[in-house]
Amino acid sequence: MEQLVEQILEPHFNFWIYVILMMIGLWAVIAKNNLIKKLIGLSIFQTAIILFYVSLGVKEDATIPIKKPTPIEYSEKAYGGEAEAKGDYAAADKAPADKKTDGKTGDSKKKKKAYEKINPDKIANPLPHVLMLTAIVVGVATLGVALAITQMIFKEFGTVEEDEVLKVIKGGGQDD
Amino acid sequence: MLSKVFATIAVVITGGLLLYGVYDFPSFGDPNSPPNAGVEGGADSVSQYFITQTYNDSKVPNIVTAVLADYRGYDTMFETVVVFAAGIAIFCIMRSLGNANDPAKEKDEMHSFTHGDHNRIIIGTTCRIVVPIVQIFALYVIAHGHYSPGGGFQGGVLLGASFILLALSSDLNAALKRLSEKNYFALAAIGVLIYAGFGLVAQFLGANFLEYGVLQPLLFTDGPEMARSHSMLGVEIGVAFTVMAIMFSIYANLSTRGTLKNGL
Amino acid sequence: MIISIISAIFIISGLFFFAGAAIGILRFPDFYTRTHAAGKGDTLSSLLVITGFAIYQLKGFESFAADWPILLVIFKLLSVSIFIIFTSPTSTHALMDAGWEEHNEPKIMEGRPNHLGEDSDQF
């Protein structure tokens, strides 16, 4: 039982639920009769996809993507070959950048600072967050457009039920 | 009924295929999955570059803000334009709706939810206290977005929500008095122009569009990193203007059928 | 240690009132008493839980010069609780008001005196 949870349920449970939410949303978009219910279904569909994207960036035991590296004292060790060999991007990339701007701006103070190495596995992946953050705000703006069109349909046909709207359209619109 | 059967079949097929496909996914929370660590599991994936290099490049601890406003600035600019375009679209749709209505019929159909003022005192007073707090918090969110969760989109939505709260608590006119229709569309356009302006100024100074590092002499900063940080703040303010104005305009138009009179 | 115990007392009493609010929502007879339970219970228990969190923050506090960010966190938490004091009863009031305007009838025991009809045109 414990093995079932750890091996099968835990790695994929989230993705199953996203697929189920997507199915609920899609079913509502196709089968529901009321236009506002359709829009709620569309929003659920959208959130399922956004959830899927964000959960791709989740890492086990990772913190939120806000990290100010603590400066460590400048030393040859952190700057020289050893840092590069270890893959210490923070220190290794610092060196050419400083060389370039050297002399133009008074960098003498900054040059003494090197930052501790950040372990990328301990910070959640920020890229899906960025993409989905804008998608949410754009989503509510487009939802507003959809709701405006719904109100326009209500003004034209006097109803937001799909079958009644279709009846009026097929009947040539003599109801008015 | 037929549509329900058809929908069930379509949804079951789609969902079944996706559920089957889920088995090939990397497990949830795996730090070595392709989105997190690159295709070959190496250390050169884009997100790892962002995590390790953001503070060196722009002195911004919040990686999400830095990626949003700097590395992917072009994307965000056109997201802002999409929000602006959606606001214009709603304005066009609802206005044609509102002007076509004759007022007599309008009054019959409208639900009236303001039964006099006697029971609005408590809500009105609380909202008068709460709205400034919300607005100050929104400004904090915009300005402090480099160091804590927040930024232009969140702060803009909060500012817009404060005006919506004002409109809900008393009347739409009370909110429109503070932020009239002319002003909010001007603000929305100004927001997009601020964003594009940062890009264009960078272009005039000889760099690429939205490459903030060259704005250093204009912003009187210590180095190109701080110039990028300050430019991000400017860009976020532009985003906040647009999002605030458009959120309020969507509410104002949707709640009154485009007439901008007497609201919910 | 003593700070942990005090904050635990606050949080557990907050959870107790949350449980009371939940039981009230489930078991009270009509709309008004249910909203009453939800509003009262939520306000008090959120306050207690947030105060417990604020007290727990004091755990590592030694000197003002080194540990002032802790005070900032406490200030933020207390601001949240003050915001809840203002908004939660108001939202409950707005809910009750909307219920009254929707002609939601309160359930009154038979034989009990009530003055609902006197200054209202709805009942």
Added chain:
Amino acid sequence: MIFTFDFVILIFMVVAAIIALNVKDLLSASMIFGIYGFLICLLWAEMGAVDVAFTEAAVGAGVSAVLFIATVFNTKRKSSD
């Protein structure tokens, strides 16, 4: 991420989505959709996406529910399904 927390929130989300789609009263459906937004916000805060959670708390639970309610009041409140 804590699996039990995930589990509870995801189950609640599915329940909230189904109820929001099956309630006949559209005002209730809008409110339950707001609850759905809050649950998603919790889930994102738990996944470490604080910025997204913040946006969702403001947008999904606040503004979009208000927009739905505005439309419901300007059209019909009863739904056929």
